[in-house]
Amino acid sequence: MRIGLLTESGIPYVGGDAGSWCDRLVRGLGQHEFDLYPLSRGERQEAEGRLPLPSQVTRVRTAPPRSPGRDGVVYGRRARRRFAECYADLVAALCAPASGDVPAEGRADVPGEASTGEADRFAGALYALAELARDEGGLTGALRSETAVHVLERACRAPGAPRPAHEARVPELLAMAAHLERALRPLSLDWYEDDRLGAVDLCHAASGGAAALAGLLARHFLGVPLLVTEYGARLRAYYLTDARTSPPVRSLLAAFHGRLAAETYRQASVITSGDAQVRRWQERCGAPRHKIRTVHPGLAAAPFAEVGEAPERGDPDTLVWVGRVAPAKDLVSLLHAFARVRAQEPGTRLRIVGGPSGPEGAAYLAHCKTLAARLFPAEAAGPRTAGGNPVSFEETGGPDLPSPADAYAAGAVTVLSSVVEEFPVSLAEAMLCGRATVSTDAGAVPEVLGGTGLVVPPRDPRALARACVALLRDPERRARLGAAARARALELFTAERNIAAFHGIYLEIVSHTPVRRVVLDAAGAPLPFGAPAEAHVPGRWAHAAARGRGTPGWAADAPARAAAPAPAAEGAR
Known part of the structure; x- marks a missing residue:
């Protein structure tokens, strides 16, 4: 069959958010054809290059980033009036209160609580805007016009609107309009024709949000069945967004993505989640239970096979942390816990392996290095030396740690200290390496471990240190937990299992879909x-x-x- 794979900065781009598992999926299903429809982040991503693609990829059609207000489309009077009416219905649905209690400040309505009438109003306005964009050749300029800002302001000032929206000032209204314009850019794409997405047997959206919106429009215009895969809850990200974003903007963004998620789930043939936590968010946003399948992210097991089959490899007195450095990983608690471990086991070392995630991660990494130097004043918190440093900050790719597998193999226990976590990929990799693990109870960690590692409360250095010391002192227990963890990871988290699951879902969807082509x-x-x-x-x-x-x-x-x-x-x- 022919699959239209919709990604948001994923395959074929290098380093895309969904690039790794999508690339493995496409390569593993050589019996099918794939048309790739990536939503590009911009010229910088294009400059970073693309992945080499297998022969089953028959087309790549990229959505180029648009400059605000430069789509060259000029609306006539009738089209402007039509846009104002449709856009007013859309933002009115976003600013409508939920049935029941008024939501707290800074929190948008949860779509599952909203009335059916408001959900239908949002969907009708969304499709009407898409049809307008199709008739007029684009929507970008209209969404950034003064008309859009005035319509948004009226909706925010309407009786019953949430308090954050009601208190929005001019800069916040402009920011809201800009965010909505970016979120609605898939409406202006030229993908929804018979010789484009109309030529595929089904659309597979590799994430919620913009990718799912493109699939939703293909479903609306062309009747193409839609499969939605979410390895992270998009709506949850907007509830936990940066505190520097004002409450009115957070409220509107959460409302929009909540309503969009509810409509996507209603129209999708099948919805897949990566773990039980994402599944709960999907159900809360209105996803019918009978449509949801849990498909864990698939990891390539071969790079970790050599380490996993040699469990005795590694320094028995070393703890290892592997991942992207960011505040949510809570390395501060890990360093405080390690200070307690050193007090009981003076010869223990800690190797922190991973680069920073963006500017915020770089600042956090610098803070952690400073903290390590203060906690261990006799030894600078730098690269590991022959004299022995208790803490080292390293990255893979060098002669000492050429690959992630070598990083996990460097120690006896792998530690995860996050306070917020989706699917813990580094934890699954450690399990494939047969490592004993100590993890905080965050996100899908307990589901992934399934009893094959120790779990402690987040932000509790004392409990984290106690669990680490217990495993450092008990090599037999480490071996038992590591073997059990590897067996579980090979059963549940391999790329082969992920590919087989999606192959079955593709066949299930097509078997219930009539052939549409004339x-x-x-x-x-x-x-x-x-x-x-x-x-x-x-x-x-x-x-x-x-x-x-x-x-x-x-x-x-x-x-x-x-x-x-x-x-x-x-x-x-």
């Missing part, structure tokens, strides 16, 4: 039974159906499709 003969007349239901199944009937295809959509991407073996590709589709 096949034309050489004269341009409809060809009855030109695309029968069996066209989804490899075999001679699929090849016969393929020979009758004459729609513009199939001819448009002929050069890209020529790279793949024709018989296998046609049969798979």
